Amino acid sequence: MSTNRTSDRPATRRETILTGDRPTGPLHLGHYVGSLRSRLELQGAHDQTILIADLQALTDNAGRPHDVRRNVLEVALDYLAVGIDPARTTIAVQSGLPELAELTMLYLNLVTVARLERNPTVKAEIQMRGFERDIPAGFLCYPVSQAADITAFRATLVPVGEDQVPMIEQSNEIVRRLNRMAGRDLLPEARALLSSTPRLPGIDGRKASKSLGNAISLSDPPAEITAKVRRMYTDPGHVYASDPGRVDGNVVFAYLDAFDPCPAEVEDLKAHYHRGGLGDMALKRRLDGILQELVAPIRERRAELANDPGAVLDIVREGTMRARETTASVLADVRSVFHLPPRPGH
């Protein structure tokens, strides 16, 4: 991985940032730590678009389109509730941008099937989802669809996890091919903005996922948060408070690392836990207090916004229409490379 393609520091010059989520469920604390918090930092200083990737969610949820639809609203509520400001960050929905489908169709001519099958992210997800040879064609093509998303916004910086870096490489391959065809720098290549925060585990220590019910949602009521913190996996060998306990793999410490406003105190607690004399309940009470304080204003604002779903969808609609100005201009540029005439009315 070359250093000029990825970066673990927020950029210093003004960048065009594309980020987004698949609307497969309400967002949880893992999203907050992994992406929402950094979007709040980046907003204003950069041109940031958050894409609600509903079409991509359909690539492996074609049988549950109604859930995907409902979750567009849930995810938008989460954005607004944590403080994403539609005046400074564009929130757009993928299915409202027909240019993305058109770009994808054009890019599919520039990528071979073999190249898609070699994509490490696709390979890993095919295995994870147990698709084998019954991969929906849309799923195989989704790196190309992501390249359409990234390029349609002329994004220069894309916040991703380490495992998503091959997607950006695929997008840049397409950009280089297009720029060669155009004989000029039609579109910019994008760099990956890697998160420095480790992934937040679910309360059982496994990967947080809606289907496992092991995540704490941004909309969970107080009692639910308390119950989930109580069920958190710690160290099964740590039976009495006086016993020495393990910190590594201890979910409570993973959450304290992510959310405790006093890292120095957390280090002291780790040492104390390690040598024995610190009970799980004391730790969990501390974490519960921190999470309640974090989630309370989000939950409150979210509930307020949820009273008027029409207004929230209007915000998304306006963002999508603003986004279309960019995506339509990029499509016109890419069509010209393929010698396709401008479309009447565009």
Place this chain on the structure above:
Amino acid sequence: MSTNRTSDRPATRRETILTGDRPTGPLHLGHYVGSLRSRLELQGAHDQTILIADLQALTDNAGRPHDVRRNVLEVALDYLAVGIDPARTTIAVQSGLPELAELTMLYLNLVTVARLERNPTVKAEIQMRGFERDIPAGFLCYPVSQAADITAFRATLVPVGEDQVPMIEQSNEIVRRLNRMAGRDLLPEARALLSSTPRLPGIDGRKASKSLGNAISLSDPPAEITAKVRRMYTDPGHVYASDPGRVDGNVVFAYLDAFDPCPAEVEDLKAHYHRGGLGDMALKRRLDGILQELVAPIRERRAELANDPGAVLDIVREGTMRARETTASVLADVRSVFHLPPRPGH
């Protein structure tokens, strides 16, 4: 092949017909016999759309977009020159219909990669084009793109060669899946209208193709037609007029079968040739006369139309805009199946 899916007779009730060509070169006599003549018969009696499939042409001509662009005009000139009447047949260009890309992206979620790889037409063409594992992803996906074309017009009848029947089956599979999802007959299944005419060979007896230079174009000048008829493959064993000659595989007879207005006379000529005493030159002179008479008015009208390419492209543009009314309404229906909201401005 079940009989209710295909038909070798022109339909009796009013059908919605989708047909088209990839704009990879000007049309030739093989197209005239294989499709143009039947389009002329069908026009008026049915709702017929001819789609100039420029995006599909790019799936294996991504490196030559300029040729594809120029050939959109060439093909449109051919249509109008043979008598396709834009008041009775809609001529539309694929890249002017963004709904087709959007439908394709949605349908890609309903088809597996394995299913696409099993498609006999795709298999055969992959072999023919020597793609092996370096198939452009767009090429693998093109049965889905064709399904988008067929369904976007609610086509009930699609004139095809025998080898294209699997494409219609793929489209119908998608239609059945959508109709199941919708719980009603959202889109009609299509039947293949098989041509009863055998494929017209090139002048060397091989498959007619622009790259082999073995086809007679509808725009060939008189001397070129004469020269090509003279070079036609007959029977290499038929050295003297008095020798008995072979009729099977004799390209001149294939053309006489296709174009001679007196089939009874052609049968007599075949018998004469077979028993000996009939020279190739006499036959070729007869064929040359017939082809000159057929092509002359087409060439003339084509040259006239070619003086004002803007007017021709306007006809295509108007046809495309008329076509969009249908494709936009189908897309709205299909989006509703996927619970996608109506798009503002549509």
